[in-house]
Amino acid sequence: MxxxxxxxxxxxxxxxxxxxxxxxxxxxxxxxxxxxxxxxxxxxxxxxxxxxxxxxxxxxxxxxxxxxEKKITLILKGINKNYNCDDILHCLKTKENESLKFEKVTQLATKRSITQNISLPYYIVQASPNSSINAIKNIKEIDNSIVTWENIRRKPIQQCTRCQRFSHTASNCHMDYRCVKCGESHKIGECKITSEDGRDKLYCTLCKQHGHPSSYKNCTEYKRRMQIKEEMKNRIKQNISQRHMSYNNYVQTGISYSNAVRSNNINNNNYNNYVQTGISYSNAARSNNVNNNNFVSKSYNENTRNINNIDNNNSINKILEELRNMQQNFNKFEKQLSEHSVMIAQIMNWYGILPSH
The missing domain is CATH 3.30.70 (Alpha-Beta Plaits)
Structure with missing residues (x-):
């Protein structure tokens, strides 16, 4: 929750x-x-x-x-701007099924469109939380018009229009009102500051400075929040990258376990001879400064008498034990990655880093 x-x-x-x-x-x-x-x-x-x-x-x-309870929200394009929202909703409801239920349609408006008193040919469509996004995007025509769907572009940082604080919206806010222009506790639309007044009368409740509103993107507090957000994103990417590196330590692409246990291109037969004799490679390599091939050959010849006494099952058991350990470590890593992915997704969603579903 x-x-x-x-x-x-x-x-x-x-x-x-x-x-x-x-x-x-x-x-x-x-x-x-x-x-x-x-x-x-x-x-x-x-x-x-x-x-x-x-x-x-x-x-x-x-x-x-x-x-x-989070509703699915998408932008509908391709419908004439003179359409009534109720008519579009009625057409969408005819396409409903068990995995698809539409609730609301509103026409998209921007500050510029409101100022110029013009309508835009874009509509915001809301569906129930249990609806399938793919099912919505598979709708290609409405009332004989070819349509397309797009995700809503979220702001870099959510800012409440009620209390002017960050990381949440006014729909879930029950804080005291703080005017975006003057900082006083009155509702939206009741501010005495008008567009004719100078910027000196504006007051930011975030940085406690005059000269700009609380929604100003060059506000020092806004810039600080943006920096915190970027640091959080970089930290998450770094953690994911480290986990991938940890995973690569266990599994290397194109290299089998049998190849990985070979040291310095020693073949299997010579490798087993070299390991089972109890002679370390470093000690043998120091002898007379011979190269690896001479060392392997010499080691093999010198220990021929002991080969028949070596229990090959020991090497097989060692390999099986190593494989079991690798599997256990990988299972632990997979579990930790799953747990941290859920936590990361929740944190990013709550702080507006990822789009809401």
């Missing part, structure tokens, strides 16, 4: 309320500082009940949409 970020709340009283009033015991609270705590839950029901309680008590908190 996604975390619940809570501000300016008595954590001790909160825990008692969750346990006594909601009868929830399976949750955790992490206090980041005196004013900021994070609640972690195990089930969707507990998550919703705690959020409802915080909303009723008018607590300052923000969270994220659970994966089970």
């Amino acid at each position: 996604p975390p619940i970020n809570l501000y300016n709340t008595d954590v001790v009283y909160l825990k008692k309320s969750i346990k006594n009033d909601l009868k929830i015991d399976n949750f955790l609270v992490k206090e980041l500082n005196d004013n900021h705590a994070v609640i972690y839950t195990k089930s969707l029901v507990d998550y919703k009940n705690i959020c409802d309680m915080l909303t009723k008590t008018e607590a300052n908190y923000y969270t994220y949409t659970p994966k089970e």
Whole structure:
């Protein structure tokens, strides 16, 4: 379940309320500082009940949409801009099946299109969380029009339009309002600063400086967040690269185990003779400064009398034991990679690094 970020709340009283009033015991609270705590839950029901309680008590908190409720959102192209959204939704519903259910269609609008009062031939289509993205993209025509689908381009960093903080959106925010222009606690559209006023009246609640709004991309706080995001992405790539290197230590492309155990191009017969005699290669190589081929031949001739007494099963058992150890190490690595991949995906999703599904 996604975390619940809570501000300016008595954590001790909160825990008692969750346990006594909601009868929830399976949750955790992490206090980041005196004013900021994070609640972690195990089930969707507990998550919703705690959020409802915080909303009723008018607590300052923000969270994220659970994966089970996250709607699939795509851009529809190829439909005339004069179409009614309800008509498009009606056409889409005729194509629904068990793995596909459409919920909402809205026409895409940008700041420029709103200012110029023009309509764009693009539509935002939302489907149920259980719908198949591939099934949606397989729809090639709507009302006899050839259409295409595209994923929504996410902003580099999510910024809430309600409280102006980063890493979440206004749809999951219950923090106090902070105006993007003046920083005061009033709702959107109630600010007294107009476009005719100078930039000196603008105030950023993030860097605490005058001269720009809180949504300014050259704000020092925004740049700092972008740097943190890049460092996080690089750290994740580095961890994945290290795990791939660890994997390559166990498995090398094009090299079999039998070839790997050969040292310095010694063939199998000579290699077994060289190992089973108990003579190390380094000690033998020092003798009279002979090359490898002479050493192998000499070692073979000198130990001919002992060959019949050597138990070949020992070498086979050693190889089998090495193979078993390699398999165990690979299984451990595969398990760790799977666990860390899930954790990495959750962190990137919560902080807006990956697109929402």
